[in-house]
Amino acid sequence: MTQQLDFSVGMGKETTYGSPSAVTRFFESEAKAKYDVKTIKGSGLRPTKGVARTSRQSISGFEGSTDIELDAPTRGLGFLLNAVMGAVTNTLVSTGLYQQVHTLSTTDPVASYAIQEALPPIGGGASNVHTFRGCVFDSLEISAKEGAYLSVKLSATILKMLTTGATAASYPSDDTLFSFVHGSIQVGGSLTEPGATTLAVGDAIPAVNISDFSLKVARNLDKKGWNLGGAGLRSRPPVLGKPEITGKITAEYTDNVLRDAYLAQTPLVLILTFTSGSNVLQIAMPAIKLKGEVPTSNGGDVITQSIDFEAFDNGTASQPIFIVYRTADTTP
Numbered sequence: 001m002t003q004q005l006d007f008s009v010g011m012g013k014e015t016t017y018g019s020p021s022a023v024t025r026f027f028e029s030e031a032k033a034k035y036d037v038k039t040i041k042g043s044g045l046r047p048t049k050g051v052a053r054t055s056r057q058s059i060s061g062f063e064g065s066t067d068i069e070l071d072a073p074t075r076g077l078g079f080l081l082n083a084v085m086g087a088v089t090n091t092l093v094s095t096g097l098y099q100q101v102h103t104l105s106t107t108d109p110v111a112s113y114a115i116q117e118a119l120p121p122i123g124g125g126a127s128n129v130h131t132f133r134g135c136v137f138d139s140l141e142i143s144a145k146e147g148a149y150l151s152v153k154l155s156a157t158i159l160k161m162l163t164t165g166a167t168a169a170s171y172p173s174d175d176t177l178f179s180f181v182h183g184s185i186q187v188g189g190s191l192t193e194p195g196a197t198t199l200a201v202g203d204a205i206p207a208v209n210i211s212d213f214s215l216k217v218a219r220n221l222d223k224k225g226w227n228l229g230g231a232g233l234r235s236r237p238p239v240l241g242k243p244e245i246t247g248k249i250t251a252e253y254t255d256n257v258l259r260d261a262y263l264a265q266t267p268l269v270l271i272l273t274f275t276s277g278s279n280v281l282q283i284a285m286p287a288i289k290l291k292g293e294v295p296t297s298n299g300g301d302v303i304t305q306s307i308d309f310e311a312f313d314n315g316t317a318s319q320p321i322f323i324v325y326r327t328a329d330t331t332p
Contacts (some may be wrong), residue, residue, distance in 0.1 A: 002120035002127055007031045008169040009068065010116040011079065011135075017109070017237040018134035018159045023116045023167040025079050031117035033066035033132055035161045038232075061232040064132060064158030066115060072142070072150035074279035075175035078102070078325045078332035080154055083113060084140040084217060085323060088332050091196040097278050099197055100332050102323040108239045110221060112136050115156070116167060129166040134159025136238055138221045142283065143214040150178040150274060150281070157221075160233055174328065178274040178281050185210050186271040187249075188257065191286050193317065194324045200284035202271045211304070212250035213272060215283060217321065219243050245285070245311035245321050253295045253303035262290040262307070267314055280326035286317035 009031050010023040042056030068080070078100045082088045086105025093099045113135045118127035141153040189204030220241030225234040251258055261268055267287035274281045291308040298304065313320050325332075 002124050004120055004122070006118075006120045006127060008116075008118045008127075010118075010167060010169060011083075012114045012116075014112045014114055014134070017112045018233075020133070020165070021114045023114060023131075023165075025076055026169045026171055027068065027070050027076060027080070028073070028171070029068045029070040031119055031130075033064060033115065033117055033130065033158060033161075035062070035064035035130075035132070035158060037062060059232055061226060062160060063234075064161060065156065066132070066135070066158060067153055067155050068115075069151070069153045072152050072178045072274075072281060073172075073175045074178065074276055075172040075327055075329055077152065077281070078327060078329055080152065081140070081323055081325060082332045083111065083137040083156075084154060084219065086111065086219075089196060090332055093197045093326065094278075096328055097326060098328070098330060100325040100327070100329075101194055101196065102325065102332075103319045104217075104219075104243055104321065105240070109237050110136050110219075110240060112159075112237055113156070114165075115158070116165065118166065118169065127166075129163065131162040131165040132158045132160070133162065134234070134237070136221060138219050138238075140217045141214065144180055144183055144212070144272070144274075146180055146211050148180055150180070150183070157238065176276055176279070178276050178279075182274040182276050184273050185213065186269070188261075188268050191269040191271065191284060191317070193286075193319075194282070194284060194322050199273070199280065199282055199324055199326075200271055200322060202269055202284075204269065204271075207251075209252040209254045210249055211252065213247070214249075215245070215247040215272075217243065217245050246309065247288075247311075248306065248308050251305045251307065253305060258290060258305060258307060259294055262292055262294070265289055267312065270309075270311075278326065279328075280324065282322075282324040284322045284324070285311045285320065287312045287314035287320070
């Protein structure tokens with residue numbers, strides 16, 4: 001018997017876009033996939049037939065989407081990071097500890113995944129399985145807020161939906177979560193890029209006035225591919241677009257470093273590091289530019305700045321963003 005809490009979300013990487021593949025990883029996320037059956041109606045009219053007829057209404061296409069949201073775990077997160085970033089190296093650091101360095105892929109085709117959602121019916125009984133094929137991830141969001149666990153959200157498009165292919169859910173027994181109290185941030189200075197077994201290093205003094213951070217990596221995949229012969233399904237995987245790396249920080253107004261960097265449009269290094277035991281999640285960007293704002297009064301309360309930023313290629317660093325993940329996982 002099941003209860004309404006007994007849903008599960010699992011994923012597996014496909015070898016061919018939309019082809020059957022095993023579900024190998026499960027995540028503590030809600031099952032929220034949406035799948036649309038698009039239809040068309042005929043435009044012709046016939047005497048005495050004022051209402052649209054069933055024979056003139058047909059399926060015109062299928063398209064789905066999903067968001068996977070979860071607290072950032074110390075096991076399994078690399079699989080999700082790779083789904084969006086696309087390129088990764090994986091190296092043994094010490095016994096039982098591996099370092100993954102995730103960067104933006106620059107070649108097609110984009111990897112695709114199967115997503116399995118198991119949904120329990122009301123009143124108990126075996127969960128009903130929805131298996132989605134040809135899932136391609138377009139964006140990644142990471143958010144750190146005071147008093148909370150680090151939050152991760154991924155968004156994907158879906159090729160097709162099946163109602164078969166159940167795999168029993170399984171989870172690591174030794175994973176923990178990264179939280180705000182595990183974090184530190186450096187803004188400014190210079191950057192030493194992460195190596196295969198070394199973290200990124202900056203020479204700026206860690207900031208103590210940042211209360212909120214968010215990052216979004218958007219791959220901007222193309223939206224076309226519904227061609228003749230596809231039977232209403234996308235006939236090919238999406239191709240890479242021009243990526244955008246954006247975010248926001250909220251800072252208490254303790255000095256004019258961020259204000260002056262905004263006014264002069266000075267590129268800044270940003271390094272955000274979360275550590276939980278020997279596990280690490282680090283985001284390093286060699287060159288971000290701030291989009292505002294200048295400080296203003298706050299009715300007598302603490303003055304804060306809500307500052308959007310965008311990451312750029314500075315012509316020197318090998319990548320515009322590195323996401324480093326140290327974990328007990330042997331593979332991403």
